[in-house]
Amino acid sequence: MARTTPLTTSRLRPLLPDGDRRWHADVRYAVGCALVMCGLSLLLDWGAGTLTPARALLWPALSAVLLLALLPQRVTTGRGWLAVRGPVRGHLVRTDALTDVRQCPGVSARLVLRDAFGHRVELDPRVLAANPLLWHDLDTGARRSLERGTLREGAEVLARLGREIDDETARAVLRRSGIL
Incomplete structure (x- = not known):
């Protein structure tokens, strides 16, 4: 009889995608805001x-619209891919076949990734800064794209973003340790 070994987290790590650690809290916040708006609107109207x-019927419908507006995108990564799932649909790019990376200027500086297969993803760079595993997977895939020669535009955007994430991580460590 063959002896089976229990699956450990370290053995599952390559199989499980990395995800945004703050996503569940952001969803709870969005649901809470929608429920408070609905409840207060009904109460005041009554x-x-x-x-x-x-x-x-109007107040719950407006609260549902608010919920859809506040729901955060769900960002997950794995070996060679990054997926962004919104309330309606999701998008996926191959990070090891990136062709273009841009950061749109403005209030919400969105990061736009395109791959060699014509897929496109937009995400908030703060999600990457708050989740080192997501950033690591994206950075590893982008380095593969550079090695393969598919990443023609945007390597400097990723390098700058990497420096910003590293700087913020170092500041957070110094703050936690009481040095800063």
Whole structure:
């Protein structure tokens, strides 16, 4: 009879995708905001004596729209890929076949990744800064793209982003240790 060994986390690591560690908290926040808005709207409308059946349906509908607007994207990575899943649909790029990386300027500086297969993903770079495993998987794939010669534009964007993430990580370590 063959002896089986229990699966450990270290043996599962290559099989399980990395994900945004703050995603669940952000979803709870979005749901909480929508529920508070719905509850307060219904309560105020009822207290003012203006609550009608149509308005009783309007407030939950508006709260659902708020929930959709506040729901964060779910970012996951694995060996050679990065996926971003929104409330409606998801997108996936091969990080080991990247062709273009851009950072859109503006209030929400989005990172746009394109691969050799025509796929495109947009994500918030702060997700990468807050999740070192996501950044590591993206960086490893981008280095493979550079080695293979597929990454033609955007290597400097990833290098700058890497420096910013490293600087922020170092500051966080110094703050936690009481030096800064």
